[in-house]
Amino acid sequence: MADSTIQVHEMFDTILILDFGSQYSHLITRRIREFGVYCELLPCTQKISELSWKPKGIILSGSPYSVYDQDAPRLDPEVFTIGVPVMGICYGLQECLVSIKPFFGVQFHPEVTHSIDGKQIIKNFVIKICQAAQNWAMSEFIGKEIARIRAIVGEKGQVIGAVSGGVDSSVAAKLMHMAIGDRFHGIMVDNGVMRHNECAQAKKMLVDKMGINLKIADASDRFLGNLAGVTDPEQKRKIIGNTFIDVFEEEAKAIDEECAATGHAPVEFLLQGTLYPDVIESISFKGPSATIKTHHNVGGLKENMKLKLIEPLRELFKDEVRELGKLLGMDDELVWRHPFPGPGIAIRILGEVTKSQVEIARKADYIYIEEIKKAGLYRQIAQAYAALLPIKAVGVKGDKRTYEQMICLRAVETSDFMTADWFPFPYDVLKKISSRICNEVNGVNRVVYDVSSKPPATIELE
Numbered sequence: 001m002a003d004s005t006i007q008v009h010e011m012f013d014t015i016l017i018l019d020f021g022s023q024y025s026h027l028i029t030r031r032i033r034e035f036g037v038y039c040e041l042l043p044c045t046q047k048i049s050e051l052s053w054k055p056k057g058i059i060l061s062g063s064p065y066s067v068y069d070q071d072a073p074r075l076d077p078e079v080f081t082i083g084v085p086v087m088g089i090c091y092g093l094q095e096c097l098v099s100i101k102p103f104f105g106v107q108f109h110p111e112v113t114h115s116i117d118g119k120q121i122i123k124n125f126v127i128k129i130c131q132a133a134q135n136w137a138m139s140e141f142i143g144k145e146i147a148r149i150r151a152i153v154g155e156k157g158q159v160i161g162a163v164s165g166g167v168d169s170s171v172a173a174k175l176m177h178m179a180i181g182d183r184f185h186g187i188m189v190d191n192g193v194m195r196h197n198e199c200a201q202a203k204k205m206l207v208d209k210m211g212i213n214l215k216i217a218d219a220s221d222r223f224l225g226n227l228a229g230v231t232d233p234e235q236k237r238k239i240i241g242n243t244f245i246d247v248f249e250e251e252a253k254a255i256d257e258e259c260a261a262t263g264h265a266p267v268e269f270l271l272q273g274t275l276y277p278d279v280i281e282s283i284s285f286k287g288p289s290a291t292i293k294t295h296h297n298v299g300g301l302k303e304n305m306k307l308k309l310i311e312p313l314r315e316l317f318k319d320e321v322r323e324l325g326k327l328l329g330m331d332d333e334l335v336w337r338h339p340f341p342g343p344g345i346a347i348r349i350l351g352e353v354t355k356s357q358v359e360i361a362r363k364a365d366y367i368y369i370e371e372i373k374k375a376g377l378y379r380q381i382a383q384a385y386a387a388l389l390p391i392k393a394v395g396v397k398g399d400k401r402t403y404e405q406m407i408c409l410r411a412v413e414t415s416d417f418m419t420a421d422w423f424p425f426p427y428d429v430l431k432k433i434s435s436r437i438c439n440e441v442n443g444v445n446r447v448v449y450d451v452s453s454k455p456p457a458t459i460e461l462e
């Protein structure tokens with residue numbers, strides 16, 4: 001993003017959290033945002049003199065280190081000289097003690113929900129002591145972000161972006177549309193392994209209702225052609241990833257040529273729906289010798305695309321993106337959609353991915369999700385899908401013996417997708433789903449429910 005443009009921490013009073021590597025540091029950020037104050041997390045190695053902005057207050061996080069460890073991370077002493085209140089948590093508190101400067105501190109984790117009144121302690125510090133304004137709200141963010149995008153892109157700039165139909169890229173695309181209209185060119189790639197009606201629905205919502213300039217590139221035959229004969233999960237992912245890049249780059253080139261032919265500026269920017277957890281993951285302190293990993297959302301786009309990244313959601317958490325989606329007029333269906341992997345149904349069909357296998361998996365998945373929604377359980381479940389197991393078993397339909405494949409249902413509850421439990425469905429719901437799938441999906445005579453937690457299983461099958 002261009003350095004000269006105004007950043008979010010310049011638009012809102014901001015609390016700075018310096019991260020010493022505690023696994024809870026991101027929770028401090030969440031807690032502060034929850035009571036309407038903007039905050040950002042930076043690694044503890046951040047030099048205060050190199051900050052281009054002034055925080056309203058600084059919080060020093062905990063750490064897996066002891067302050068007595070030889071390679072323990074050290075605080076920049078300037079933290080105490082810029083005239084803002086400082087609060088230390090655990091390790092952060094001990095760092096303050098070493099510095100013998102005025103500060104506030106606690107020797108426990110107020111940010112975790114188990115700490116009684118922990119949130120209140122943080123709130124008192126941020127609002128009463130730092131006097132930070134409680135104006136961090138998505139309704140405020142929209143206008144400011146649109147102004148920021150306009151400043152970055154300029155009067156004539158053209159932007160492209162991959163839109164999956166998921167909440168992140170859709171919200172990012174909508175913001176772009178509001179900021180620069182049809183100078184944003186969205187590309188949705190139909191990879192042949194999307195869910196039932198997915199592209200048509202996305203078109204209805206994003207193009208017809210929200211007015212986003214979105215092209216749906218039908219490359220389904222190309223993807224399925226490249227996947228023919230492939231059964232290895234990693235191979236499948238790789239093929240889909242590479243095909244995606246090829247298609248996206250071809251479409252981007254076509255848009256660029258069209259811009260040139262119509263006398264418009266060339267495409268200079270690439271929109272990405274990166275969220276704050278990705279940013280935290282890439283910048284948080286992982287020890288003195290750890291290298292910093294950069295996160296790329298649309299991974300693998302070739303260097304020679306030479307596009308500047310534009311990431312309007314990079315300061316937001318998922319629930320903030322959902323709130324934004326609602327404010328921007330997206331319906332609940334889109335805002336609350338379960339995550340869907342880029343390689344789509346291809347990794348939910350074990351073995352070879354063919355058109356007919358995709359049809360079976362797609363239909364079963366549609367019925368499954370429809371019944372989950374009817375039972376009012378969709379929002380309680382973090383992710384649910386039907387997978388196709390290419391093993392055959394004997395069954396009987398009508399008076400006839402069948403020898404057909406199996407559908408495996410998966411549904412999990414989780415707050416962070418790092419660990420997950422299988423969802424305890426009421427029996428009658430499972431019964432209805434199973435009966436509908438066996439009756440309505442040709443080629444299937446058995447339905448099983450996956451009762452494995454993560455770990456040792458993963459949420460997806462491949």
Ligand SMILES: Nc1ncnc2c1ncn2[C@@H]1O[C@H](COP(=O)(O)OP(=O)(O)OP(=O)(O)O)[C@@H](O)[C@H]1O
Binds near residue numbers: 166272
């Ligand atoms: N079929 C597709 N067509 C166009 N872009 C896609 C497609 N699948 C994935 N992408 C792009 O890759 C990004 C990462 O995909 P991923 O499946 O990890 O979704 P995500 O990060 O949860 O975001 P979203 O909520 O937008 O789907 C998407 O945000 C989008 O930009």
